[in-house]
Amino acid sequence: MKIPFNKPYFTGREAFHLSQAAITGKLSGNGNYTRDCQLFFEKKYGFKKTLLTTSCSDALEMAALLLEIKPGDEVIIPSYTFVSTANAFALRGATIVFADSGTLNPNMDASLIEALITPKTRAIVVVHYGGIACDMDKITEIAGRYNIAIVEDAAQGVDAYYRDQPLGSIGKLGTFSFHETKNITSGEGGMLIVNDHALIGKAEIIWEKGTNRAAFARGEVEKYEWVGLGSSFLPNELTAAFLYSQLEHLDVIQQKRLQIWQEYHSRLSDLAEEGLLFTTPCP
Secondary structure, X not given: OOOXXXXXXXXXXXXXXXXXXXXXXXXXXXOHHHHHHHHHHHHHHOOOEEEEEOOHHHHHHHHHHHOOOOOXXXXXXXXXXXXXXXXXXXXXXXXXXXXXXXXXXXXXXXXXXXXXXXXXEEEEEEEOHHHOOOOHHHHHHHHHHHOOEEEEEOOOOOOOEEOOEXXXXXXXXXXXXXXXOOXXXXXXXEEEEEOOHHHHHHHHHHHEOOEOHHHHHXXXXXXXXXXXXXXXXXXXXXXXXXXXXXXXXXXXHHHHHHHHHHXXXXXXXXXXXXXXXXXXXXX
């Protein structure tokens, strides 16, 4: 029997929301479904500002632009992660400094971070691998002492928490993925979370291809013009509509995945007791 690596969960509402998006005739980004998805996360988790992106990779690239990462800067990331974590900052010319994993999971070992910090260190990018939170108390304390920004690569961390804090809400910036391998999916897709109020306006400009379109739409400026660096980071409305159908059923999807995890955990318990494999506590 061939077991697939991943099977996306379908709610049954995807086709309805896709058709609704098509009927409106608004298929490009930043329409009603984009705003509904962003509002969902801001209300449910208390994020200051969220921006849907075409991928988590794009969200990380936005984070690098927001932090004004440049050649000569150093960025600490875990040695075990997907290439996007490094690419986003390497593309800005940063030197990537790797922190090794801890003993219980692939997350960076917080006790190793301080020794890697130099006067050139501009950011610590933590990856909550598999939705398992890093030791954010220790990492936040270290980053605070050295005045270094924290970026949370919470690609797999939607609806996961660290001591009652939603993942993505602890660092200056956070990112999610909605790739088909994630719990909540839009096929491809991602989100940037802005927790520093001072960066919200700049994030909107980067998201809107370097223009002040968002401020213009709110009536805050008289003209819509190019004002800085940016790119086309917005997903289209069909992507957002598919994602919204998943968000409507977030609790159901999470419960279903927990049931599957419990089934695996139960059936593998005998092997774990024999020391043939290692299992983690219930999430």
